[in-house]
Amino acid sequence: MDRTARTPRGARTRAKLLTAAEEVFATVGYHEASIVKITEEAGVALGTFYTHFEGKKEIFDTVVLDLSQRVRHAMSEASTGVDDRLEAERAGFRAFFAFTAQHPALYRIIRQAEFVSPEVMRRHYDNIVDGYASGLESARSRGEIRDVDPVVAAWALMGAGELIGMRWVLWEDADAIPEAVYEGLMDVIRGALAPTTTAGTDPGNDEGRVR
Amino acid sequence: MDRTARTPRGARTRAKLLTAAEEVFATVGYHEASIVKITEEAGVALGTFYTHFEGKKEIFDTVVLDLSQRVRHAMSEASTGVDDRLEAERAGFRAFFAFTAQHPALYRIIRQAEFVSPEVMRRHYDNIVDGYASGLESARSRGEIRDVDPVVAAWALMGAGELIGMRWVLWEDADAIPEAVYEGLMDVIRGALAPTTTAGTDPGNDEGRVR
Amino acid sequence: MDRTARTPRGARTRAKLLTAAEEVFATVGYHEASIVKITEEAGVALGTFYTHFEGKKEIFDTVVLDLSQRVRHAMSEASTGVDDRLEAERAGFRAFFAFTAQHPALYRIIRQAEFVSPEVMRRHYDNIVDGYASGLESARSRGEIRDVDPVVAAWALMGAGELIGMRWVLWEDADAIPEAVYEGLMDVIRGALAPTTTAGTDPGNDEGRVR
Amino acid sequence: MDRTARTPRGARTRAKLLTAAEEVFATVGYHEASIVKITEEAGVALGTFYTHFEGKKEIFDTVVLDLSQRVRHAMSEASTGVDDRLEAERAGFRAFFAFTAQHPALYRIIRQAEFVSPEVMRRHYDNIVDGYASGLESARSRGEIRDVDPVVAAWALMGAGELIGMRWVLWEDADAIPEAVYEGLMDVIRGALAPTTTAGTDPGNDEGRVR
DNA sequence: GATGAATGAGTGTTCATTCAT
DNA sequence: GATGAATGAACACTCATTCAT
The missing domain is CATH 1.10.357.10 (Tetracycline Repressor, domain 2)
Structure with missing residues (x-):
């Protein structure tokens, strides 16, 4: 599946996820960082993560x-x-x-x-x-x-x-x-x-x- | 609970666990290292681990x-x-x-x-x-x-x-x-x-x- | 985390779990009741339990x-x-x-x-x-x-x-x-x-x- | 195995275990009461328990x-x-x-x-x-x-x-x-x-x- | 694109019991 | 009789990932 953002909304969501991920990784490290934490920090639903990234x-x-x-x-x-x-x-x-x-x-x-x-x-x-x-x-x-x-x-x-x-x-x-x-x-x-x-x-x- | 080995046998087991742990941690890192892996490497039963250490x-x-x-x-x-x-x-x-x-x-x-x-x-x-x-x-x-x-x-x-x-x-x-x-x-x-x-x-x- | 069911499907699953839990608790008591037993009785996967309840x-x-x-x-x-x-x-x-x-x-x-x-x-x-x-x-x-x-x-x-x-x-x-x-x-x-x-x-x- | 105490020492140990067990059961209930807790409370070694009782x-x-x-x-x-x-x-x-x-x-x-x-x-x-x-x-x-x-x-x-x-x-x-x-x-x-x-x-x- | 319920393999840990000393 | 190290089955719980809506 191609996960490149195809719409402005998609690009925005992807960016929110990246920012959230940097924050979460920095705070708790890779292993303690769960996808749930990242999506919560980003304010999006869990499933949305996988529209933009292959995985953790x-x-x-x-x-x-x-x-x-x-x-x-x-x-x-x-x-x-x-x-x-x-x-x-x-x-x-x-x-x-x-x-x-x-x-x-x-x-x-x-x-x-x-x-x-x-x-x-x-x-x-x-x-x-x-x-x-x-x-x-x-x-x-x-x-x-x-x-x-x-x-x-x-x-x-x-x-x-x-x-x-x-x-x-x-x-x-x-x-x-x-x-x-x-x-x-x-x-x-x-x-x-x-x-x-x-x-x-x-x-x-x-x-x-x-x- | 006091976990100090009180018998030579206990001391030997503890040492085996430490050696195994060093090996496992070095190979796969802390998070991928499971107690099962460590005890298998040490050749002892899972529960034995907790006779000698409080936890991971x-x-x-x-x-x-x-x-x-x-x-x-x-x-x-x-x-x-x-x-x-x-x-x-x-x-x-x-x-x-x-x-x-x-x-x-x-x-x-x-x-x-x-x-x-x-x-x-x-x-x-x-x-x-x-x-x-x-x-x-x-x-x-x-x-x-x-x-x-x-x-x-x-x-x-x-x-x-x-x-x-x-x-x-x-x-x-x-x-x-x-x-x-x-x-x-x-x-x-x-x-x-x-x-x-x-x-x-x-x-x-x-x-x-x-x- | 909010565990309120947000969809009809979720509500149905939650209800199945509650019925199963009543049954299991009544049969074997609290301590012998395992989450596995409850989810099996309810016909859902183990992990599903934790979507609906914080714990036992x-x-x-x-x-x-x-x-x-x-x-x-x-x-x-x-x-x-x-x-x-x-x-x-x-x-x-x-x-x-x-x-x-x-x-x-x-x-x-x-x-x-x-x-x-x-x-x-x-x-x-x-x-x-x-x-x-x-x-x-x-x-x-x-x-x-x-x-x-x-x-x-x-x-x-x-x-x-x-x-x-x-x-x-x-x-x-x-x-x-x-x-x-x-x-x-x-x-x-x-x-x-x-x-x-x-x-x-x-x-x-x-x-x-x-x- | 006959577990009737055969010596005064044995009878004393058995009594200590019973007193300890009453105390522990009353405090934490049956399931949370572990044999370790009982033997610790009684001041005897874990294994000793099984010289006097068949099990929990x-x-x-x-x-x-x-x-x-x-x-x-x-x-x-x-x-x-x-x-x-x-x-x-x-x-x-x-x-x-x-x-x-x-x-x-x-x-x-x-x-x-x-x-x-x-x-x-x-x-x-x-x-x-x-x-x-x-x-x-x-x-x-x-x-x-x-x-x-x-x-x-x-x-x-x-x-x-x-x-x-x-x-x-x-x-x-x-x-x-x-x-x-x-x-x-x-x-x-x-x-x-x-x-x-x-x-x-x-x-x-x-x-x-x-x- | 976005949602969140569902999945199940995997983890750390506990504990009744056995047994060599 | 007493000791405590060793055992391993069992458990509660987590989480990356999938998928129907």
Whole structure:
């Protein structure tokens, strides 16, 4: 069955369901989220759900992918046009934390997704890392950062951002990350990427690059 | 009711259940793990489970806390007696990845725990971070690393390790982390912590330290 | 969740469940009555039960209250318009025994309800006694019966009816109470309430009336 | 297996179990009473239960029959040697209410027993009624009470006592029945049995006697 | 498109009973 | 006699999904 909304009414209902699903998934997680809860939150009848989605997993995937695109967009938007790499880092992470504060769903959901929908989970991480890694790659080629492996660095720094966000945005249920923490993280990132450093050997070439 | 095993036979059964639970949780996650699956895996009757555990959540918490202590122990064991901070980092992370390869359960489980058992989830992260942060703190006071905020740095670097481990150990279902990735991560960490660096302002004091 | 049937089909199913539940409760009692038995008896699927009732206790309460209202109605119906008090007694008890023979459920259930649902148990007895006591009260004020405490008398005579019904309707699994027993009971009641009697002090006032 | 206690220790354990069972049955009813609860209350191990009783039903029957004998004894004790029939009634009922206040178990249990153990339930009622009815019979033959059917009257008046006890001893959780209620009931009973009365026809013979 | 009643497989948990020690 | 670990059938209840209206 084709479930694309064919009428404005249908499109509206579908949108209500997606919003409700994000809310419910964020609040109680995938497994505790029942279709009944989602339809009640959306204000539609139970059966209506299946006019728009194949099942629970499909709406989950849709919500995750949607959120994933939106973070990615928010982050690249924020760093676009920023020439200095470190400034771009700052802007990107700030956008990431802001998004986290506004959409705890993504966070909470993605950490559940391992067993629910590994494919979309990986797509999400790959999406973000790809953008980040290519940014690092070009910064490296321009000599703005030191010679790190861009893919490894991208995963590592994304991981750093993830736990910091979990700890100081989600756990604190905060509207925004505390400035001191943000600066602390920036300090670490700056150190990790800083163009000149006496630490570490200088590989100076691409040998052994990951992927 | 007191569920402490009072006989050797009881202790043996309890241990079988814990091993089985770790396995089942790691394979299918908390929600898909049924008590039936666990008892079948353990080779005991369904009812026996309730002789030893209050319920599903209790065995989950026990498994998580147990694994948590074991990683922590493995990591501190590995870095104990290593004088050089960077060497200690290398050893700690190596132990972490080795543990991850051997006990994917911890990883998979912990990322589910947000909605299942937030308390133990936090205890786990706090446990690990505490040890890590105090190591950084004393290294900093000895001038072995630069003046980063130890708590923020600990969370950030643990996050780095977590995603790297997820990406290259779990997703690849590997026995160990690829050397190149490991070195890539070490390179990032070295940069982040390196004692001399031209990057960053030098706070040189404790103002604004987190927590 | 609102479980009111919203369609004729729903109402029909709900009714089938109530009838089945009365039957099952009467046959095996509350604790041996399983939801499976009830739904099988009703010819619907297990899950359907929960579309209409919150749980086992709710359907129990509903059945009890329903039966309670029906006996009360049958009894007051029977004695309505009967001028003579003793005749009214006869009619009321006759209706009571007839109801008992037709709905053993009420009897059997109510005697279980102490631990299952004390509230509805009390509501049932209070319901019946209230009607009975006010009948006695007005008969007394008209001098048709002697000066007994109407509330105490109502409880006492209801108890008399209850055990007689239990002994000669339920235990004998009879369609109706044997005439001789019925007359024997009426004889006792007549004596207890008879307007002229040499027995007993004549309080002649309301002092010490119960409740 | 013969479960008669063969040693003083065994007899003591058995007694502890019986006391515990009465307590537990009275508090939570038959179905909610688990063997574990009973053995815990008795302070013995679970398995020990089965050295003394065949199963849950057996201990239930034992407790009921034991209590039944004890009420009967208390009641006949109280009225023994009382010459006047009405005085004997007063004494018997007083003893009954006192027993009820002290052993709510009997009441609560007996009303459950319909589905648990119909045989002992009937034995209990038969026991009590037999004694009562034969008392009435001989009083009648001596002309102390009027010519009621002794069996029917015994059941009826026992029912009266039962509900009065339920209402004013159990429901009020009282130590004793309120005097006014007791006198109210006595008043009803006196009327029902009083030797001279203008009410009722005088059967004057045994025709149609029940049983 | 929208509705909500119906379905039934599956879950966590309880508990009377057995039995090796 | 006493102990407590082990057993497994049974239960109340949930929920993704279907389908007649």
